[in-house]
Amino acid sequence: MTFLYENCCLFYKQCIFCHGRCYSAESICPGCRVDLPWPGSTCQRCALPLSLNSPALCADCIKHPPSFDQVSALLLYKFPIDHCIQRIKSRGQPGYLGHLAQLAKQHFQDQPRPDCLIPIPMHWLSQQRRGFNQSSLLADCLGKLLNIPVHKDRLIKTTATEQQHRLSKAARQKNLKGVFQCRGNISSHVVLIDDVMTTGATLNEASRVLKQQGAQRVDAWVLARTP
Template identity: 45%
Template sequence: MIHTKQNNRSINKQPCYLCDSLCSGFICQACQIELPKLERRCYRCALPLNATSPQTICGRCIKSPPAFSSTQAVFHYRFPINSLLPAIKQRHELHHLNWLCEALLEELLSKPQAWPDVLIPVPSHAGRLFARGFNPPTLIARFLGKQLGIPVLINQLIKVRRTPHQAALSARQRHTNLAGAFSYKGEPYSHVAIVDDIMTTGATFHEISRVLLECGVQRVDNWVIARTPAER
Protein backbone atom coordinates (compact mmCIF):
# COMPACT_ATOMS: atom_id res chain seq x y z
CA MET A 1 0.00 0.00 0.00
CA ILE A 2 1.37 3.39 -1.01
CA HIS A 3 1.17 6.11 1.62
CA THR A 4 0.67 9.46 -0.02
CA LYS A 5 1.13 12.72 1.87
CA GLN A 6 -2.64 12.93 2.18
CA ASN A 7 -2.79 9.44 3.67
CA ASN A 8 -0.15 10.23 6.25
CA ARG A 9 -1.98 13.30 7.33
CA SER A 10 -5.24 11.46 7.76
CA ILE A 11 -3.46 8.70 9.69
CA ASN A 12 -2.27 11.30 12.21
CA LYS A 13 -5.79 12.55 12.77
CA GLN A 14 -7.99 11.24 15.51
CA PRO A 15 -11.54 11.88 16.61
CA CYS A 16 -11.99 14.96 18.82
CA TYR A 17 -12.67 13.89 22.41
CA LEU A 18 -15.78 16.04 22.50
CA CYS A 19 -17.41 16.02 19.06
CA ASP A 20 -15.76 13.10 17.20
CA SER A 21 -14.72 15.22 14.21
CA LEU A 22 -11.23 14.30 13.01
CA CYS A 23 -8.48 16.60 14.21
CA SER A 24 -4.74 16.60 14.85
CA GLY A 25 -4.96 17.18 18.62
CA PHE A 26 -7.21 15.71 21.30
CA ILE A 27 -9.76 18.49 21.00
CA CYS A 28 -10.68 20.08 17.67
CA GLN A 29 -10.31 23.81 17.04
CA ALA A 30 -14.05 24.43 17.13
CA CYS A 31 -14.37 22.74 20.53
CA GLN A 32 -11.30 24.58 21.85
CA ILE A 33 -12.97 27.90 21.18
CA GLU A 34 -15.98 26.68 23.16
CA LEU A 35 -13.97 25.69 26.26
CA PRO A 36 -15.17 27.53 29.40
CA LYS A 37 -12.30 29.99 29.80
CA LEU A 38 -12.28 32.09 32.95
CA GLU A 39 -12.23 35.69 31.81
CA ARG A 40 -12.72 38.34 34.50
CA ARG A 41 -11.87 36.83 37.85
CA CYS A 42 -10.82 37.74 41.37
CA TYR A 43 -7.09 38.42 41.56
CA ARG A 44 -6.87 36.67 44.93
CA CYS A 45 -9.06 33.56 44.53
CA ALA A 46 -9.96 33.43 40.80
CA LEU A 47 -13.73 33.37 41.37
CA PRO A 48 -15.49 34.87 38.36
CA LEU A 49 -16.25 38.58 38.70
CA ASN A 50 -19.10 40.46 37.15
CA ALA A 51 -17.96 41.67 33.72
CA THR A 52 -19.12 45.21 34.44
CA SER A 53 -17.70 45.49 37.97
CA PRO A 54 -14.60 47.70 38.29
CA GLN A 55 -13.35 45.51 41.20
CA THR A 56 -10.35 43.21 40.86
CA ILE A 57 -10.98 41.36 44.14
CA CYS A 58 -14.21 39.59 45.09
CA GLY A 59 -16.34 40.40 48.11
CA ARG A 60 -15.32 37.23 49.91
CA CYS A 61 -11.60 38.00 49.68
CA ILE A 62 -12.20 41.57 50.87
CA LYS A 63 -14.23 40.29 53.82
CA SER A 64 -11.84 37.53 54.85
CA PRO A 65 -8.54 37.70 52.94
CA PRO A 66 -7.00 34.29 52.24
CA ALA A 67 -3.40 33.52 53.24
CA PHE A 68 -2.33 33.34 49.57
CA SER A 69 -1.68 36.44 47.48
CA SER A 70 -3.13 35.51 44.09
CA THR A 71 -4.61 32.70 42.01
CA GLN A 72 -4.13 32.06 38.32
CA ALA A 73 -6.60 29.69 36.69
CA VAL A 74 -7.55 29.00 33.08
CA PHE A 75 -10.97 27.37 33.06
CA HIS A 76 -14.26 27.26 34.90
CA TYR A 77 -14.71 23.79 36.37
CA ARG A 78 -17.60 23.08 34.02
CA PHE A 79 -18.15 20.77 31.07
CA PRO A 80 -15.91 19.47 29.54
CA ILE A 81 -13.22 20.31 32.10
CA ASN A 82 -15.23 18.64 34.87
CA SER A 83 -15.21 15.39 32.91
CA LEU A 84 -11.59 15.65 31.71
CA LEU A 85 -9.89 16.23 35.06
CA PRO A 86 -11.58 13.24 36.76
CA ALA A 87 -10.74 11.10 33.68
CA ILE A 88 -7.08 11.95 34.20
CA LYS A 89 -7.25 10.92 37.86
CA GLN A 90 -9.46 7.88 37.55
CA ARG A 91 -8.61 6.47 34.14
CA HIS A 92 -5.07 7.88 33.82
CA GLU A 93 -5.93 9.69 30.58
CA LEU A 94 -2.69 11.59 30.82
CA HIS A 95 -2.75 12.85 27.21
CA HIS A 96 -5.38 15.37 28.33
CA LEU A 97 -3.17 16.63 31.09
CA ASN A 98 -0.63 17.78 28.51
CA TRP A 99 -2.81 20.18 26.61
CA LEU A 100 -4.44 21.41 29.82
CA CYS A 101 -0.94 22.17 31.17
CA GLU A 102 -0.12 23.99 27.92
CA ALA A 103 -3.23 26.11 28.38
CA LEU A 104 -2.13 27.02 31.91
CA LEU A 105 1.38 27.81 30.70
CA GLU A 106 -0.01 30.06 27.97
CA GLU A 107 -2.14 31.86 30.55
CA LEU A 108 0.84 32.39 32.87
CA LEU A 109 3.03 33.69 30.03
CA SER A 110 0.32 36.09 28.85
CA LYS A 111 0.75 38.26 31.94
CA PRO A 112 3.82 40.10 33.16
CA GLN A 113 4.60 38.73 36.58
CA ALA A 114 7.28 38.04 39.16
CA TRP A 115 8.05 34.33 38.87
CA PRO A 116 8.19 32.24 42.06
CA ASP A 117 11.45 30.75 43.33
CA VAL A 118 9.91 27.32 43.51
CA LEU A 119 6.73 25.37 42.60
CA ILE A 120 5.08 23.12 45.15
CA PRO A 121 2.44 20.62 43.99
CA VAL A 122 -0.46 20.04 46.38
CA PRO A 123 0.49 16.73 47.98
CA SER A 124 -1.71 13.68 48.35
CA HIS A 125 -1.61 11.67 51.51
CA ALA A 126 0.81 8.75 51.06
CA GLY A 127 -2.08 6.26 51.27
CA ARG A 128 -4.09 7.94 48.57
CA LEU A 129 -1.00 8.43 46.40
CA PHE A 130 -0.29 4.73 46.63
CA ALA A 131 -3.84 3.83 45.70
CA ARG A 132 -3.77 6.05 42.61
CA GLY A 133 -0.13 5.53 41.70
CA PHE A 134 0.57 9.14 40.79
CA ASN A 135 -0.21 12.68 41.85
CA PRO A 136 -1.58 14.86 38.99
CA PRO A 137 -0.50 18.14 40.68
CA THR A 138 3.10 16.85 40.64
CA LEU A 139 2.87 16.17 36.89
CA ILE A 140 1.48 19.67 36.28
CA ALA A 141 4.20 21.28 38.42
CA ARG A 142 6.92 19.29 36.64
CA PHE A 143 5.62 20.37 33.23
CA LEU A 144 5.45 24.05 34.20
CA GLY A 145 8.75 23.93 36.07
CA LYS A 146 10.51 22.51 33.02
CA GLN A 147 8.98 25.07 30.65
CA LEU A 148 9.63 28.04 32.92
CA GLY A 149 12.93 26.94 34.41
CA ILE A 150 11.58 26.96 37.97
CA PRO A 151 12.54 24.14 40.36
CA VAL A 152 9.77 21.88 41.67
CA LEU A 153 9.89 21.07 45.36
CA ILE A 154 8.78 17.51 46.08
CA ASN A 155 8.43 15.91 49.52
CA GLN A 156 9.04 19.12 51.47
CA LEU A 157 5.36 19.88 51.87
CA ILE A 158 3.75 16.72 53.18
CA LYS A 159 0.18 15.75 53.86
CA VAL A 160 0.62 14.23 57.28
CA ARG A 161 -2.96 13.34 57.92
CA ARG A 162 -5.42 11.74 55.54
CA THR A 163 -8.52 13.92 55.42
CA PRO A 164 -12.03 12.96 54.36
CA HIS A 165 -12.82 13.99 50.78
CA GLN A 166 -13.47 17.72 50.81
CA ALA A 167 -16.34 17.38 48.35
CA ALA A 168 -18.63 15.92 51.00
CA LEU A 169 -18.06 18.77 53.47
CA SER A 170 -19.42 22.27 53.96
CA ALA A 171 -17.06 25.23 53.60
CA ARG A 172 -16.74 25.53 57.39
CA GLN A 173 -16.11 21.80 57.84
CA ARG A 174 -13.40 21.96 55.17
CA HIS A 175 -11.37 24.43 57.17
CA THR A 176 -11.62 22.33 60.35
CA ASN A 177 -10.98 19.16 58.36
CA LEU A 178 -7.65 20.55 57.14
CA ALA A 179 -6.24 21.84 60.43
CA GLY A 180 -2.85 20.21 60.99
CA ALA A 181 -3.09 18.23 57.73
CA PHE A 182 0.07 19.69 56.14
CA SER A 183 3.63 20.04 57.32
CA TYR A 184 6.47 21.94 55.60
CA LYS A 185 10.15 21.26 56.08
CA GLY A 186 11.53 23.23 53.13
CA GLU A 187 13.37 26.54 53.10
CA PRO A 188 11.68 29.88 53.77
CA TYR A 189 11.60 30.92 50.09
CA SER A 190 10.51 34.45 49.38
CA HIS A 191 8.00 33.42 46.72
CA VAL A 192 6.26 30.08 46.19
CA ALA A 193 3.53 28.95 43.76
CA ILE A 194 1.28 26.09 44.80
CA VAL A 195 0.20 23.95 41.85
CA ASP A 196 -2.95 21.85 41.52
CA ASP A 197 -5.50 20.80 38.93
CA ILE A 198 -8.61 22.27 40.57
CA MET A 199 -9.35 24.89 43.19
CA THR A 200 -12.68 24.12 44.81
CA THR A 201 -13.34 26.28 47.87
CA GLY A 202 -9.74 27.39 48.24
CA ALA A 203 -9.61 25.90 51.77
CA THR A 204 -6.67 23.61 50.92
CA PHE A 205 -4.72 26.47 49.35
CA HIS A 206 -5.45 28.72 52.31
CA GLU A 207 -4.26 26.08 54.75
CA ILE A 208 -1.07 25.28 52.79
CA SER A 209 -0.31 29.02 52.42
CA ARG A 210 -0.87 29.53 56.13
CA VAL A 211 1.63 26.75 56.90
CA LEU A 212 4.19 28.10 54.40
CA LEU A 213 3.90 31.67 55.72
CA GLU A 214 4.29 30.38 59.25
CA CYS A 215 7.55 28.74 58.11
CA GLY A 216 8.91 32.03 56.80
CA VAL A 217 7.75 32.01 53.15
CA GLN A 218 6.87 35.59 52.20
CA ARG A 219 4.46 35.22 49.32
CA VAL A 220 2.31 32.35 48.07
CA ASP A 221 0.45 32.26 44.74
CA ASN A 222 -1.77 29.50 43.36
CA TRP A 223 -1.57 28.10 39.84
CA VAL A 224 -4.48 25.86 38.87
CA ILE A 225 -6.07 24.58 35.69
CA ALA A 226 -9.67 25.06 36.80
CA ARG A 227 -11.74 26.91 39.38
CA THR A 228 -15.11 25.72 40.64
CA PRO A 229 -17.86 28.31 40.95
CA ALA A 230 -18.69 29.71 44.38
CA GLU A 231 -21.02 27.72 46.59
CA ARG A 232 -24.33 29.23 47.36
Protein backbone atom coordinates in the same frame (compact mmCIF):
# COMPACT_ATOMS: atom_id res chain seq x y z
CA MET B 1 -1.80 10.88 -4.46
CA THR B 2 -3.77 8.59 -2.16
CA PHE B 3 -0.51 7.30 -0.79
CA LEU B 4 0.64 10.83 -0.02
CA TYR B 5 -2.69 11.75 1.59
CA GLU B 6 -2.64 8.66 3.77
CA ASN B 7 0.88 9.43 4.87
CA CYS B 8 -0.08 12.98 5.78
CA CYS B 9 -2.78 11.52 8.03
CA LEU B 10 -0.03 10.05 10.17
CA PHE B 11 0.71 13.58 11.35
CA TYR B 12 -2.82 14.44 12.44
CA LYS B 13 -3.53 14.60 16.13
CA GLN B 14 -6.89 13.76 17.59
CA CYS B 15 -8.65 16.47 19.64
CA ILE B 16 -8.92 15.22 23.24
CA PHE B 17 -12.48 16.57 23.53
CA CYS B 18 -14.29 15.91 20.19
CA HIS B 19 -11.83 13.34 18.74
CA GLY B 20 -11.78 15.37 15.52
CA ARG B 21 -8.57 15.97 13.63
CA CYS B 22 -6.12 18.64 14.80
CA TYR B 23 -3.83 20.02 12.16
CA SER B 24 -1.43 21.80 14.53
CA ALA B 25 0.89 20.43 17.18
CA GLU B 26 -1.86 20.91 19.76
CA SER B 27 -4.29 18.31 21.03
CA ILE B 28 -7.33 20.57 21.22
CA CYS B 29 -9.00 21.64 17.95
CA PRO B 30 -9.77 25.36 17.35
CA GLY B 31 -13.54 24.76 17.68
CA CYS B 32 -13.24 23.06 21.07
CA ARG B 33 -10.71 25.64 22.21
CA VAL B 34 -13.18 28.50 21.56
CA ASP B 35 -15.94 26.61 23.38
CA LEU B 36 -13.90 25.94 26.53
CA PRO B 37 -15.27 27.54 29.73
CA TRP B 38 -12.83 30.45 29.82
CA PRO B 39 -13.25 32.65 32.91
CA GLY B 40 -14.46 36.21 32.33
CA SER B 41 -14.21 38.78 35.07
CA THR B 42 -12.89 37.24 38.31
CA CYS B 43 -11.82 38.21 41.85
CA GLN B 44 -8.18 39.33 41.64
CA ARG B 45 -7.30 37.30 44.70
CA CYS B 46 -9.24 34.00 44.56
CA ALA B 47 -10.31 33.88 40.87
CA LEU B 48 -13.99 33.54 41.74
CA PRO B 49 -16.11 34.56 38.72
CA LEU B 50 -17.70 37.99 39.30
CA SER B 51 -20.19 40.05 37.35
CA LEU B 52 -18.73 42.67 35.03
CA ASN B 53 -18.97 45.81 37.18
CA SER B 54 -18.06 44.19 40.51
CA PRO B 55 -15.17 45.45 42.65
CA ALA B 56 -11.75 43.82 42.12
CA LEU B 57 -12.17 41.52 45.13
CA CYS B 58 -15.08 39.25 46.06
CA ALA B 59 -16.93 39.81 49.34
CA ASP B 60 -15.27 36.77 50.91
CA CYS B 61 -11.72 37.96 50.15
CA ILE B 62 -12.54 41.41 51.59
CA LYS B 63 -14.08 39.93 54.75
CA HIS B 64 -11.60 37.08 55.33
CA PRO B 65 -8.41 37.73 53.29
CA PRO B 66 -6.90 34.33 52.39
CA SER B 67 -3.28 33.34 53.07
CA PHE B 68 -2.48 33.08 49.35
CA ASP B 69 -1.75 36.22 47.34
CA GLN B 70 -3.27 35.43 43.95
CA VAL B 71 -4.95 32.48 42.30
CA SER B 72 -4.77 32.11 38.54
CA ALA B 73 -7.30 29.69 37.06
CA LEU B 74 -7.05 28.60 33.44
CA LEU B 75 -10.72 27.61 33.08
CA LEU B 76 -13.98 27.33 34.98
CA TYR B 77 -14.82 23.87 36.31
CA LYS B 78 -17.57 23.18 33.76
CA PHE B 79 -18.06 20.89 30.78
CA PRO B 80 -15.86 19.55 29.21
CA ILE B 81 -12.99 20.23 31.64
CA ASP B 82 -14.93 18.73 34.59
CA HIS B 83 -15.32 15.44 32.70
CA CYS B 84 -11.68 15.52 31.69
CA ILE B 85 -10.47 16.00 35.29
CA GLN B 86 -12.82 13.26 36.53
CA ARG B 87 -11.36 10.94 33.91
CA ILE B 88 -7.86 11.75 35.14
CA LYS B 89 -8.70 11.11 38.79
CA SER B 90 -11.39 8.44 38.88
CA ARG B 91 -10.49 6.48 35.78
CA GLY B 92 -6.73 6.75 36.18
CA GLN B 93 -5.98 8.54 32.91
CA PRO B 94 -3.19 10.98 33.86
CA GLY B 95 -2.15 11.31 30.19
CA TYR B 96 -4.65 14.17 29.79
CA LEU B 97 -2.55 16.31 32.16
CA GLY B 98 0.15 16.80 29.53
CA HIS B 99 -2.41 18.14 27.03
CA LEU B 100 -3.95 20.46 29.62
CA ALA B 101 -0.50 21.71 30.72
CA GLN B 102 0.24 22.54 27.09
CA LEU B 103 -3.02 24.51 26.94
CA ALA B 104 -2.15 26.27 30.23
CA LYS B 105 1.40 27.15 29.27
CA GLN B 106 0.68 30.54 27.69
CA HIS B 107 -1.73 31.57 30.42
CA PHE B 108 0.67 30.83 33.30
CA GLN B 109 3.62 32.23 31.39
CA ASP B 110 1.94 35.64 31.60
CA GLN B 111 1.69 35.46 35.42
CA PRO B 112 4.39 36.79 37.80
CA ARG B 113 7.23 34.25 37.57
CA PRO B 114 7.88 32.37 40.86
CA ASP B 115 11.12 30.87 42.24
CA CYS B 116 9.54 27.41 42.27
CA LEU B 117 6.36 25.37 41.84
CA ILE B 118 5.08 23.25 44.73
CA PRO B 119 2.28 20.75 44.00
CA ILE B 120 -0.48 20.27 46.58
CA PRO B 121 0.53 16.96 48.16
CA MET B 122 -1.69 13.95 48.80
CA HIS B 123 -1.45 11.77 51.88
CA TRP B 124 0.77 8.81 50.96
CA LEU B 125 -2.08 6.34 51.46
CA SER B 126 -4.42 8.19 49.08
CA GLN B 127 -1.61 8.52 46.55
CA GLN B 128 -0.88 4.82 46.78
CA ARG B 129 -4.57 4.09 46.17
CA ARG B 130 -4.76 6.33 43.08
CA GLY B 131 -1.29 5.44 41.85
CA PHE B 132 -0.30 9.06 41.20
CA ASN B 133 -0.79 12.62 42.43
CA GLN B 134 -2.34 14.63 39.58
CA SER B 135 -1.07 17.96 41.02
CA SER B 136 2.44 16.62 41.13
CA LEU B 137 2.30 15.38 37.52
CA LEU B 138 0.84 18.72 36.44
CA ALA B 139 3.63 20.59 38.26
CA ASP B 140 6.19 18.41 36.44
CA CYS B 141 4.67 19.25 33.05
CA LEU B 142 4.41 22.99 33.79
CA GLY B 143 7.88 23.13 35.32
CA LYS B 144 9.31 21.59 32.17
CA LEU B 145 7.31 23.79 29.77
CA LEU B 146 8.05 27.03 31.66
CA ASN B 147 11.52 26.13 32.91
CA ILE B 148 10.68 26.66 36.60
CA PRO B 149 12.06 24.31 39.31
CA VAL B 150 9.52 21.97 40.94
CA HIS B 151 9.99 21.35 44.68
CA LYS B 152 7.90 18.30 45.48
CA ASP B 153 9.45 17.42 48.82
CA ARG B 154 8.95 20.80 50.55
CA LEU B 155 5.30 20.34 51.45
CA ILE B 156 3.85 17.07 52.71
CA LYS B 157 0.42 16.01 53.87
CA THR B 158 0.81 14.22 57.17
CA THR B 159 -2.83 13.35 57.85
CA ALA B 160 -5.38 11.65 55.61
CA THR B 161 -8.53 13.78 55.42
CA GLU B 162 -12.17 13.10 54.64
CA GLN B 163 -13.23 13.77 51.03
CA GLN B 164 -13.50 17.55 50.93
CA HIS B 165 -16.32 17.84 48.39
CA ARG B 166 -18.88 16.57 50.89
CA LEU B 167 -18.04 19.32 53.40
CA SER B 168 -19.05 22.96 53.85
CA LYS B 169 -16.37 25.66 53.63
CA ALA B 170 -16.08 25.97 57.43
CA ALA B 171 -15.89 22.18 57.81
CA ARG B 172 -13.23 22.01 55.07
CA GLN B 173 -11.09 24.56 56.87
CA LYS B 174 -11.40 22.68 60.18
CA ASN B 175 -10.71 19.37 58.41
CA LEU B 176 -7.43 20.73 56.99
CA LYS B 177 -6.01 22.46 60.06
CA GLY B 178 -2.49 21.15 60.65
CA VAL B 179 -2.47 18.54 57.86
CA PHE B 180 0.45 20.09 55.93
CA GLN B 181 4.07 20.23 57.01
CA CYS B 182 7.05 21.99 55.42
CA ARG B 183 10.49 20.48 54.92
CA GLY B 184 13.74 22.26 54.06
CA ASN B 185 14.16 25.82 52.81
CA ILE B 186 11.14 27.48 51.28
CA SER B 187 11.72 29.91 48.39
CA SER B 188 10.58 33.49 48.66
CA HIS B 189 7.99 33.35 45.85
CA VAL B 190 6.16 30.06 45.59
CA VAL B 191 3.38 28.96 43.25
CA LEU B 192 1.16 26.13 44.47
CA ILE B 193 -0.10 23.82 41.73
CA ASP B 194 -3.48 22.08 41.95
CA ASP B 195 -5.94 20.67 39.44
CA VAL B 196 -9.16 22.19 40.80
CA MET B 197 -9.95 24.97 43.28
CA THR B 198 -13.33 24.75 44.98
CA THR B 199 -13.60 26.83 48.18
CA GLY B 200 -9.86 27.48 48.37
CA ALA B 201 -9.56 25.88 51.84
CA THR B 202 -6.71 23.60 50.74
CA LEU B 203 -4.74 26.39 49.04
CA ASN B 204 -5.37 28.66 52.01
CA GLU B 205 -4.00 26.17 54.55
CA ALA B 206 -1.01 25.22 52.37
CA SER B 207 -0.16 28.92 51.84
CA ARG B 208 -0.47 29.61 55.56
CA VAL B 209 2.06 26.87 56.36
CA LEU B 210 4.47 27.98 53.59
CA LYS B 211 4.37 31.59 54.81
CA GLN B 212 4.99 30.43 58.36
CA GLN B 213 8.16 28.77 57.02
CA GLY B 214 9.40 31.91 55.29
CA ALA B 215 7.67 32.26 51.92
CA GLN B 216 7.02 35.93 51.17
CA ARG B 217 4.53 35.44 48.40
CA VAL B 218 2.38 32.38 47.64
CA ASP B 219 0.28 32.28 44.46
CA ALA B 220 -1.64 29.33 43.08
CA TRP B 221 -2.12 28.10 39.53
CA VAL B 222 -5.05 25.77 38.95
CA LEU B 223 -6.51 24.21 35.83
CA ALA B 224 -10.10 24.90 36.82
CA ARG B 225 -12.06 26.99 39.35
CA THR B 226 -15.56 26.03 40.45
CA PRO B 227 -17.95 28.89 39.59
